[in-house]
Each structure stands twice: as C-alpha cells, then as structure tokens.
Amino acid sequence: MNQDPKVIIALDFDTKDAAMRLIEQLDPAECKLKVGKEMFTLFGPEFVKALVAKGFDVFLDLKFHDIPNTVAKACKAAAELGVWMVNVHASGGLEMMQKAKQAIAQSVNPGTKLIAVTVLTSMNAEQLAQVVTGVSPAEQVTKLAALTQQAGLDGVVCSAQEAKLLRKHFSPEFLLVTPGIRPAGTEQGDQKRVMTPEMAMQDGVSYLVMGRPITQADDPLATLKQVNKSIA
Template sequence: MNGTDSKVIVALDFPQQQQALDLVERLDPSLCRLKVGKEMFTRLGPQFVEQLSNRGYDIFLDLKFHDIPNTVAAACDAAADLGVWMINLHASGGRRMMMAARERLEQRSERPLLVAVTILTSLGVEDIAEVGYQGEPAENVLRLAKLTDESGLDGVVCSPREASEIRRQLGQDFLLVTPGVRPSSAAKDDQRRVMTPADAMVAGSSYLVVGRPITAADDPIQALQAINAEVSESLA
C-alpha cells in the first residue's frame, strides 16, 4: 500500500494489458488510485496487480468475492498478500461470510480495507425484483449496509444516490465507495443510478470510482485533474 489523499479511483477496464499500462503511464499515483476488476485480473493475474503497485499506485482489487465463509476468508487473505489497498466481497454472502473475511484479515500486521458490495449500480427496480429482492434498490442497499456495519467491515460499495442516507444512519467513519459517478458532460453508459463527482461527495461518498470519463478521455490526466478539482471544491 503506497498512499495518496485522492478520493478518485480510476477503473482500469481494458481487454489488453498494454492499453492499461499506456493509461497508467499518463496518470500519476499522487492524483488517483486504481481499480483492477475481474476482466483484467482474470486475463493478467496477480503479477499485473503487483506491477501497478510497484509503480506507486494504491490498488482497489474489485473481485467481489462471494462463496462459503472459509473460501472467501482465504481469498481475501491471498489478495492481501498482493499488497493491495482495498478489496471487496458481496454483502449478500451474509454475516458469517463477512465476519470470517474480516477476522482473517485482522490477523495481519497490516491489512487492506474491506468493503462489501450492496446492490450493483447497473440494477434498477425491475432487475432486483427478478432476483427476488423486494422494494426499491435504496431500501436493499441500506439493509445490506447495516448488515455490513454489524459484521465489522470498513464500508460498502453503493450508488452515490444512496450515500446520504447511509451516511446519516451509519456515521462518518463508515466508508462509502461509489461507482456510477459521471461529470455532467459525460454519458451515463450502462450505469443507472449516477451522480456528478461534486454531488456525490456532498452526499457523503468517501471515494469515487470513475472509469470512461477518464480512461476514454483525449487527455486522461486533464480529465482526472478536473474531477479532483471538483471534489476539492465540494469538500471546501
């Protein structure tokens, strides 16, 4: 874990390593953190994560573990061996699974942050109904966030639209990692529940996951600096 004060986590969602490395070369580890998800980790493996960390970046390893408690605990421990800054699992895996992962990580002298995914930001009312959830996405997000807090994790991944209510009910120390953040000039792409960076921070977000508005920009560092400036202004 390397350390930066930036609230922006840039999502490296590329089909090839060189595309990701070309972008990383244009960014700056003092200005952002990086997220490595399932596609890149599956293609490139742990060595790619270590390579990014060696370049000075804090890494959010976004693999959304969901399995029996012992398996998830072991997977989180293996992820921590890579020196990552943050890892996640699915809150829907339940209390015992989350507690097992947290307890395994607490055995380490230094551990990554552990957060839980609530309801994916790509899911709307009809989508969650199809998989058996009742009510609005926000109701389910809050229920799962409370379960995560009770299980002793550091925070949750949620839409920025749910951030203010979670922050109100669970306090200032509970981390809220929010994808679905788009500058007002950017397209929504496949995210349903979105918000601008400034609005997300005002709502209570701790960290913003930003993908295509930075990774697909003609000048990624300029786009990143603009978002950082927007975040700083909202915090001031």
C-alpha cells in the same frame, strides 16, 4: 500532493499495453486504481503487484461471494498482493464477511480495507424485484449496509443515489465507495444510477469510482485533475 486521492480509476482494458499506456500518464498522488474481474482474469496477480510497485493504492474489485472459508482465504490472498482495498458481496452473509475480515487481519497486510457490495449499480427496482421481492433498492442497500457494519467491515459499494440515505445511518468513518460517477455532460454508459463527482461528494461519498470518462478522455491526466479540482 494529496495523500488520499478520492478518485479511483477503473481500469477496463483488454490488453496490458493499453492499461500501462494510461497508467504511465497517471500519478499515485492524483488517483487510486481499480482492477476488476476481466483484467485480473486476463493478467493475474502479477499485474496487480506491478501497480502496487508503482506506488498506486489498488482496489481489487473481485466481489467475492462463496462459503465463508473460501472467501476468507481469497481475501487473505488478495491482501497479500499488497492491495489497498478488496471487496465481497454483502449478500454472502454475516459469517462470510466476519471471516473475511479476520483473515485480512491475520495477513501480512492487515491494513487492507474490506468493503461489501450492497446492490449492483446496474440494477434498477424492476431487476431487483426479480431477485428479492417487496423491497426497494434503497431499502435493500440500507439493510445490507447495516449487516456489513455489524460484521466489522470498512464500508460498502453503493450508488451515489443511496449515499445521502446511508450517511444518515453511518458515521463518516464508514466508507461509501461509489461507481456510476460521470462528470456533467458525459455518457451514462451501462450504469442505471449515476451522479456528478461534486454531487456525490456533497452527499457523503468517500471515494468515486470513474472509468471511461477518464480512461477514454483525450488527456486522461488533465481530465482527472479537473475532477479533483471540482471536488477539492
């Protein structure tokens, strides 16, 4: 049994029943679960608590970005749901990240990991240039990851393309959580920057976020086990 599974399954369902049908097929020893903005808005904190009660490590992916005090309170509230990990936007700045980290440390679940989003994996160079001029996605990711580490956070969300670059600057303890992972031969979907699970792990990724390739598979558990085998 794997005590720290590397695959985080992104739950993207518009009904609780559909989500639960998938979750009943899964094993907390084989994967972690990610709850994002859509499902949290639809089903609320009780849904998250239900997943935690089933023994799953839950990554609450709400990407908080606001004034430091507001983000700190939100992160503390998230930690108190019992989640394994929560995230903020690194572009919220050093103070915002530091206060969020401090708030989690003072919560009833101080072990909750806090990571920061650098550049969204849906953004390419052209789109980034509309927001920040004169930097490539790789440069912006590296800059924000350094700020995240300075703030004392546990790691970052980044694309697999940047993982190799970041591993040159940060130790293995600094977590790299990577969406846009697709097994060879599957659809890219709306992610612009993608990679296979094996390639990502070789490049130093800590955890792989995978959605549709598993959630929409004919046999989700078999597909998950195949991915786990490929990265073992």
